[in-house]
Amino acid sequence: MDFDSAFAYIESFANLERLPGGSMRPYRLDRMKALLELFGNPQRKFSAIHISGSKGKGSTALYIARILEKFGMVSGLYTSPHVHSYRERITKAGEPFPDEVLVEKIEFIKKQIEAMPPRTLPGQDRPTTFELLTLLAYLIFVDQHLEWAVIETGLGGRLDATNVLNPVATVHTPVELEHTDVLGNTIEEIAFEKAGIIKPGTPVFCGYQKPEAKAVFALRAAAAGARFIELAKEIPEIRIVRASESFAGLLKLKNGDVVEIQPGMTGSFQVENAALAFLVADSLISKAGYGKETRRQIIGEAISKARLPGRMELLQNAPPLLIDAAHTPSSTTRLMEAYGELFPQKGILLFGSVIGKNPAAMAAILAPHFRDVLISTPGTFKPSDPASVEQAFARVHDSVELILDPQKALQRALELAGGTLPILVTGSFYMISEVRRHYFAHTEKR
DSSP states (O other): OOHHHHHHHHHTSBOGGGOSOOOSTTOOHHHHHHHHHHTTOGGGSSEEEEEEOSSSHHHHHHHHHHHHHHTTOOEEEEOOOOSSOGGGTEEETTEEOOHHHHHHHHHHHHHHHHHSOTTOSSSSSSOBHHHHHHHHHHHHHHHTTOSEEEEEOSSSSTTOTTTTOOOSEEEEOOOOSOOHHHHOSSHHHHHHHHGGGOOTTOOEEEOSOOHHHHHHHHHHHHHTTOOEEEHHHHSOEEEEEEETTEEEEEEEOTTSOEEEEOOSSOSHHHHHHHHHHHHHHHHHSTTSSOOHHHHHHHHHHHHHTOOOTTSSEEEEETTEEEEOOOOSHHHHHHHHHHHHHHOOSOEEEEEOOOTTSOHHHHHHHHGGGEEEEEEOOOOSSSOOOHHHHHHHHHTTOSOEEEOOSHHHHHHHHHHHHTTTSOEEEESOHHHHHHHHHHHHHHHHHO
16 A cells, blocks of 8 residues: 555545534444454553644644653644645654555554454444544554654544543643534533543643633533643733744743743734643643753743644745634634734735535624635535635625635735735635645746
């Protein structure tokens, strides 16, 4: 098998990520537990930090993994979705493993799966794509002798395939209305699913939350006898300052200490993601024998070097071409705050979202900030309806074009920008993936 055929095999199973909606019924932990049992329970062979939330999960996970790595605690990182390739999902603190490592382990999985008697697993005789990806990550982390892993939930938490861990800590980034067709129609219902990863006696680190979400996490932590560590109480003040094309944060801790951090990813909201990662790492490593100042200096250095594609990523300067994977109304609001700090003038918006999101709410947030709006197709990985997205924007903006081909949409955006106006691409991971792919393909040809 080569890389593409190996992951084509993984995708030959039921891929719930591609479905536009459904019920929680296909998501069941007994099948994942049985699958892991067949492979020797690799999830028990490393220390895990488990992360749930609606926004900031990937960035926070990367910050934590990079911090652990900086302290010599070699760490795996499992995140989703990917922007370009499955290589991005299973990494060593953000650094991809060689293709042969991934392919060899998929071949091993394939051999074992094909040798299983029919209907070995509960519910059905075949695992899902995401279950196999999760298994693959755990097997690679063990095979590569990684003692730590930072694991991001895929969808929700309670019934997510990753929720088979006994982590040393759970981390909960802000909860928003998302995947309402699967997780619930209220913040409380969605927070209930996200809080499902909390384990008895395991510290719970809670980022900034709406009151109704915080109440769910606090109640679940109390029921589990778990220490509830709240970012807003531990770091009661965060002052964000502009630093060139990025942002730094002055964190005032509850004991009066002030710590400066400068995330490697731009956007003022990244300061809050980094602050949560700082809190987690500073708490977990406080007993590792480092002095306070040394410990916090190392944490700051790790945060400053952490980068992910598609998070406030500036692809070029003339005209400015910025891509970001914001896909909820709240994350879109935060994106526009950061975008406005960088580019106060009206520019060009290239937008695409998948079915199951809320394009009307995002249109209302985005439209006033752009002279022209282009709507395109966010790839084919998930179903989308660009025509209905165009209608949502047309209700709140006078200049909206529908260009189904993402490559042509990017070309049109560059024409409209005229070499000076900023371009923002957003709406989903899949939209920025399309644009990023076409952009770099065109750059390489030049």
